[in-house]
Amino acid sequence: MPASSGDDEGATVRFFSFHLMPYPGLPADYDGPAWITCPNELYDPVLGGEIYNRYIDELLYAEEVGFDGVCVNEHHQNAYGIMPSPNLIASVLARQTKRVRIAVVGNALPLYDPPTRVAEEFAMIDCISGGRLIAGMVVGGGPEYYSFSMNPAHARERFAEAHDLIIKAWTEPGPFEYIGKHYKLRYVNSWPRPVQQPHPEIWIPGVGSLETLEFVARHRYAYMGIPYFHISVFERMFSLMRDACRAEGYEADPSQLGWLVPIFVAESDAEARRRYEDHFWYFVRRLLPGINISPPGYTSVRSVENVLKGAGTFALNLQTWQEVIEGQYAIVGSPDTVVEQLGANIERLGVGNLLGLFQIGTLPAPDTHRNLTLFANEVMPRLRQRFGSAPVAATGAEHP
């Protein structure tokens, strides 16, 4: 279903390069989960340092080749994504880039106590980058509630309250007192304040929890569909998002919708599969196990019912490459194939933000570099032509 909004603003698509910063060095004989209990003896700090720097370079390269933005995210105590603090990486990017939007997707608000910490750190990144931050806010993944011993039955309440507090800290003059159920702060007075006024653009990632969709619609934020499901699950999720916006009395703008998907481009379809497939399976079979744990009370009963409708198509259940391609779990192929499939899905989903994962699993640096180059040269221009967008200009002042 194409986006209903017909104005020029709504017809554009922004291109983001998203990095999970996965750990590529799990030993072949380890077959346990990559989350919560994955022994940290398996982490090699020397390799860790190498990949941090390499992955940061890959994000910087995305600006060089013309992406509109870069994305980082937060996960704890796992091998799937080694960014317990995405704000640290984002602050490096804020300093080292000049033009791209920096999307932190997001900070897991209930894990910050008090969450005014998020207001402060996001404002720092916004100041350092000259107003280029996209402030992502997330409830946090199921495993994080084990890793932090944080009560999952309070997750939604804490998220909503932390969100309100952060927005208030950014938009109302301090100092003020905030007395909520979970946070009681006598002096809220955030230094620094964000460059972007009244506050940075806000993105909320999700997997289809109804409360989250309704929350995003109510605040007119943007909803980022989290990957690793059959394309039909995204279709349903974005359709629910449009319904939620209509329930609030307006039509969703494509800029409020984002689709996160692994992408790999090579000279031909066969070459793409040959270079990519093993790295993708490392990701699916080694890094995903354990991600889908849903702690008690984390999701409301009605949302569990909704999320379960798509659960059977979760990427952990994938067996064959044919299933990957048919379900569009990853877009892999020649520039022509990738242009065609991304174009069709952008239109079908009605999204105004494409969030590509250009590195996945064990995909090495040269392949990632080449993937970004080919995408930027052979795919992005043709999609920009079709969807009428241009690279974003720098907003606000650059850092000195």
Next chain:
Amino acid sequence: MTALHDATLETGVGTIELRRGGTGGTVPVVYLHSAQGEGQALAFLEELADTHSVVAPLFPGFGASEGLEAIDDIEDASFHLLDVLDRLGFAQVDLLGLSLGGWMAAELATRWPDRVRRVVLVNAVGLYVEGEPIKEIFGRPLDELAGDLYADPDHPVAQLMRAMAQAEMHPGEIPFDVIRPMIQSQAATAKLGWNPYLHNPKLRDRLGRISAPALVVHGSRDGIVPRAHAEAYVAGIPDARLVDLDDAAHMATLERPGEVARLVLGHLQG
């Protein structure tokens, strides 16, 4: 065996379900269930009901009992149960609890000792004992958990849990009506026992306030709560004795109903 019948009770947090039946006894017997939410077909309560008035309330979030959104922790749980006793008109009760229910019984008996005449704690959680952790109950495969809860692998509930573990591989295929009550009762348990994990750090120092004689039962094959917890309850409660129950794991009241009923009756009469 005297059958219990279903009833409801208006409470401060909402309408709750309860089972009740029988007459007799010095004071009514109140049974507090475990995190499994066992409420139906409790043979040992039916035996007690031959000679006692028995009431088994279902905690908010379990079955059709309302009011979980008003409860955040064990303190809220304690005040809810006090409200239940008040609304039932029970000035004093004999209190029995299994696991999570045992913890609640201990909380009530420390906070309002005059309301409790006798107390029975079966495989109760509620305490922290260094070096003797309570095993994880959240997020574990159901077939594995079944082995910790039931000594007899052929117990009907253990069989059901293993069947559900099989079905969990294909979550879209499980009828949602089967899942719904589990989701709610687990959320209720998490609210009380996620962190601190199934205990109240203050409870141990308060056990001396319990004036009721206590019977502390440990299922010798309990895979969840180590015996050291039963020992700690006995050490802390001024008048307490420990009984080991053979051939019983964590869900001892379901596994050995006749033996548990006999022990409880002995304690209530003593």
